[in-house]
Amino acid sequence: MKTYKSTKSTLERILIETAVHCDFLCGEQLSGLSSDLSVGGMYLKTKNVLAIDKNMSLSFYLPFKDRKIAITCNARVAWTNYKCERLKWDYPPGAGLEFLSLSSQDSSLLSEFIDSYDELKKMNMTCAWCGKGLGMRKGPYGTTSHGICGQCKETHS
Numbered sequence: 001m002k003t004y005k006s007t008k009s010t011l012e013r014i015l016i017e018t019a020v021h022c023d024f025l026c027g028e029q030l031s032g033l034s035s036d037l038s039v040g041g042m043y044l045k046t047k048n049v050l051a052i053d054k055n056m057s058l059s060f061y062l063p064f065k066d067r068k069i070a071i072t073c074n075a076r077v078a079w080t081n082y083k084c085e086r087l088k089w090d091y092p093p094g095a096g097l098e099f100l101s102l103s104s105q106d107s108s109l110l111s112e113f114i115d116s117y118d119e120l121k122k123m124n125m126t127c128a129w130c131g132k133g134l135g136m137r138k139g140p141y142g143t144t145s146h147g148i149c150g151q152c153k154e155t156h157s
């Protein structure tokens with residue numbers, strides 16, 4: 001298998017919500033959603049307060065070229081973001097997880113996914129005045145942005 005060489009920095013983060021499952025060494029389990037992802041780690045939204053350095057077996061799925069790829073690795077809680085000790089107020093409560101044992105194959109897939117993610121991002125455009133669909137444009141998947149359609153422009157000019 002050829003190794004995919006990332007064209008972006010390994011610190012580049014993309015905003016993506018994907019289902020994440022954590023199995024802790026003590027037997028506890030936790031499922032949640034990510035809110036960002038990089039080759040080195042991810043941000044997990046959770047109200048469960050996790051201890052820094054807590055280790056886990058982490059698994060998550062990525063929607064990749066019409067299929068879902070499963071990634072499993074060991075990870076640790078690198079930083080936490082709760083209540084008044086939040087480091088990032090624009091993030092929901094949760095924790096930053098650092099990947100510890102990503103296989104070279106998964107690391108390669110992840111780099112490729114992150115590099116191609118911009119092209120996969122599509123948001124709906126609708127006319128702000130009449131609600132007519134204006135097609136898709138680049139943006140966070142599943143969200144809606146507004147423009148003005150040709151007909152409304154004419155009517156209101």
Ligand SMILES: [Zn+2]
Nearest residue numbers: 127130149152
């Ligand atoms: Zn319109």
